[in-house]
Amino acid sequence: MSIDVQKIRLDFPILDQQVHDKPLVYLDNGATTQKPLAVIEAIENYYRKDNSNVHRGAHVLSDRATIAFENARKTVQTFLNAANSEEIIWTRGTTESINIVAQSFGSVFVKEGDEIIVSAMEHHANIVPWQMLCERTGASLKVIPVSEQGELDMAAFEAMLSDKVKMVSVVHVSNALGTINPVEKMISLAHKVGAKVLIDGAQSVAHFSVDVQKLNADFYVFSGHKVFGPTGIGCLYGKKELLDVMPPVQGGGEMIEKVSFSGTTYQGLPFKFESGTPNIAGAIGLDAALNYLMKLDRDALSQYEDDLLEYAHQCAKKCEGMRLVGTAKHKAGVMSFLIEGTHPSDVGMLLDQQGIAVRTGHHCAMPIMDQFGIPGTARASFSIYNTKQEVDALFEAIEKVKMFLC
Numbered sequence: 001m002s003i004d005v006q007k008i009r010l011d012f013p014i015l016d017q018q019v020h021d022k023p024l025v026y027l028d029n030g031a032t033t034q035k036p037l038a039v040i041e042a043i044e045n046y047y048r049k050d051n052s053n054v055h056r057g058a059h060v061l062s063d064r065a066t067i068a069f070e071n072a073r074k075t076v077q078t079f080l081n082a083a084n085s086e087e088i089i090w091t092r093g094t095t096e097s098i099n100i101v102a103q104s105f106g107s108v109f110v111k112e113g114d115e116i117i118v119s120a121m122e123h124h125a126n127i128v129p130w131q132m133l134c135e136r137t138g139a140s141l142k143v144i145p146v147s148e149q150g151e152l153d154m155a156a157f158e159a160m161l162s163d164k165v166k167m168v169s170v171v172h173v174s175n176a177l178g179t180i181n182p183v184e185k186m187i188s189l190a191h192k193v194g195a196k197v198l199i200d201g202a203q204s205v206a207h208f209s210v211d212v213q214k215l216n217a218d219f220y221v222f223s224g225h226k227v228f229g230p231t232g233i234g235c236l237y238g239k240k241e242l243l244d245v246m247p248p249v250q251g252g253g254e255m256i257e258k259v260s261f262s263g264t265t266y267q268g269l270p271f272k273f274e275s276g277t278p279n280i281a282g283a284i285g286l287d288a289a290l291n292y293l294m295k296l297d298r299d300a301l302s303q304y305e306d307d308l309l310e311y312a313h314q315c316a317k318k319c320e321g322m323r324l325v326g327t328a329k330h331k332a333g334v335m336s337f338l339i340e341g342t343h344p345s346d347v348g349m350l351l352d353q354q355g356i357a358v359r360t361g362h363h364c365a366m367p368i369m370d371q372f373g374i375p376g377t378a379r380a381s382f383s384i385y386n387t388k389q390e391v392d393a394l395f396e397a398i399e400k401v402k403m404f405l406c
Contacts, residue, residue, distance in 0.1 A: 003297070003304045009385045011036040011292070022355025025390045030175050030334055030381030031359050032225045033206060035289070039229060042288035043281050054280055055254060069280050072287035073270070076235050079290045080220060081211040086240060086269040090278050093234035094202040095125040097221035098169070100236055100273060101198055102129035104246040105219075109196075110166050112138030117160055117168045117195075119144040119152055120371060121177060124364045126169055126200045144170070146368060150177040150326035158189060165195040172204035176365035176379070177326030178309075178334030180204075184215050191216070196242065202226050206293075206383065207332040208302045212237055224282060229289035233282030236273070243269050250275040301384050305333060308382050308391065315395045321402060325377045336363075336377040339398065342405045344378045350404060351378070354397040 009015055012034045017024050026034060046068065052061035054069045070085075077085045091097045110116070116130045120143050134141050142160050145153040152170075168190040173180050187197045198219035201210060206227040212220045217237070224233040238246075248255050248266055253276040257265040266272045312335050316322050321340035339347055348360035362369045362376040369376055380394060 003300050005304070005385065005387055011038070012385055013037060015385060019355045020353050025356045025393050027380040027382065027386065027390070027394060028357045028359050029206070029383040030203060030379060032231065033228045033383055034385070035230070036228055036292050038292045039285045039288045043230065043285045046281050046284045053277060065280055068284050068287070069278070072283040075287045075290050079294065080237055081213050082237055083213060084240065087237055087243065089236040089238065089243070089270050089273045090283060091234045091236050092232055092279070093223035093225070094200060094221050097234055097236035098126055098198065098200065099129045100249055101219050101238070102133045103249045105167065105196070105242070106133040106137065108246060110137050110139050113164065114139040114166045115142050115162070115164045116140070117142045117144060117157070117165055119170050120146040121150065121174045121179065121365065121368045122171055123175055123200065123202070124366065126171060127367070130169060139166070146371065150174065150179045150328045152181055154182070157186065161189060161193045161195065163193055165190070165193055167198065168195050169198040169200070171200040173207065173332045174326065175203045175334065176363040176368055176377070177328065177336060178331040179326060179328040180330040180332050183217070187216050203333065207305055209298050218242055224286040224289065227289060228293060229286035230282045233279045233286050240269065248272045248275070252276060254278070305382060305384065308386060308388065309333065309335065311388055312380065312382070312391045315391060319395060319398060321406065322398070325372060325374065333383070334379060334381045336379045338374065338377055339402060340406070342401070344376050346405055347378045347401055350401045351397050354400065356394055356397045
C-alpha cells in the first residue's frame with residue numbers, strides 16, 4: 001500500500017496554520033505528536049454524551065463510559081499484542097509507568113548487593129527511578145556505555161550480566177539520538193542470567209509495530225501523547241505472572257476490594273495498580289489514536305519515515321558547518337544536530353521565526369550530552385505527516401540561521 005501523506009495531513013487540523021506569517025512546519029514530534037480529528041472528536045463525544053465515572057455507576061452514562069474505557073484497554077492489548085488485557089495498566093505516562101515498576105518490582109525482587117542496568121543514552125525518567133531504588137535498597141546501578149556514533153556497546157553489556165542483575169531497563173528508541181536499540185537480543189541475554197527487562201517504548205510505538213510477546217519483554221511502557229493520543233495517559237504492560245506478585249504502590253479508589261480497620265484487601269489485575277479516578281477521556285482518546293494508526297499500513301509508514309530521515313541526513317551532509325549528533329546505523333524519527341559557532345537555543349529561536357518547530361536543549365538526557373561534551377542539540381523529529389518539502393524548508397531556514405549567527 002502506498003502512503004498518501006497529503007491525505008494523512010488533512011486528518012491533523014493543527015498543521016493547517018501560519019506561524020510568524022509562515023506555514024507551520026512541525027518537527028517536534030519527539031516531544032509530542034499532533035492529534036488527528038478522530039482523537040479530538042472521540043474526546044469531545046465522551047464529554048458531550050457519556051461523561052461519567054466508570055465501573056460502579058448504576059446508570060446508563062456510567063455503563064457507556066465503562067464500556068468505552070475498558071474497550072480502550074483491549075485496544076492497547078491488540079496494539080502491543082499482549083496476551084490479555086489484564087496485563088495493560090493505565091498510568092499517566094511513561095515516567096509514571098517506570099516509577100511503578102521501580103517501586104513495586106523493586107520492593108519484592110531487589111535487595112542490597114543486587115544490580116540494575118541502564119544505558120548511557122537513557123531519558124532521565126529511566127535513570128532517576130532506578131537511582132532512587134538503589135538508594136533505598138543498597139543495590140548498584142550499572143551503565144551500558146554508548147559509542148560516539150550513539151550505539152550501545154553490546155560486548156560491554158554482555159560482560160555486565162550476572163546473577164546479581166535483577167533488572168535491565170533500556171530505551172527502545174533514543175529520544176535524543178534516534179538510535180534503535182537491539183532490545184530483542186538484549187532481552188534474551190538478560191533472561192539467561194535471570195534478569196527481568198523493562199523497555200521504554202515512548203519513542204518507538206509511533207514509528208513501528210511492537211509485539212511484546214515476540215520481544216518477550218517483561219515490561220513495556222509508553223505515553224499516549226507520543227503516539228497521536230492525549231497527554232496525561234500512558235500504559236504499563238507487564239507479564240501477568242510478575243504483576244500478580246507485585247504490590248500496589250498507591251492506595252484508594254478502584255484498587256481496593258475491601259477496607260476495614262483490621263486490614264485491607266486489594267483488587268486483582270489490572271485494577272490493583274489503578275488507584276483513584278482514572279483519566280477516562282484520555283483512555284478513550286488513546287483508543288481512537290491507536291485505532292487510527294492501526295488502520296494505516298504500518299510497514300509502509302515505517303518505510304516512508306525511514307526514507308524521510310535518510311533524506312534529511314543526506315541534506316545534512318551538504319550543509320556546511322552542520323554536525324549530526326547520533327549517527328547509529330539503525331535510527332528512527334530523530335535528527336539531532338549542532339551548527340558550528342551557534343548555540344542550539346539560538347538556532348531553535350530563529351527557526352521558530354521561520355515557522356519551523358524543533359526542540360532544543362539536553363532532551364532530558366544530560367548524561368549522554370555530558371559524554372559528548374555538549375550542552376544540548378537542536379532536534380528535528382519526524383512523523384507520518386511530515387514531508388520532504390518540510391525537510392527542504394528546514395534546511396532553507398538553517399541557511400538563514402547561519403547567515404544571521406555565523
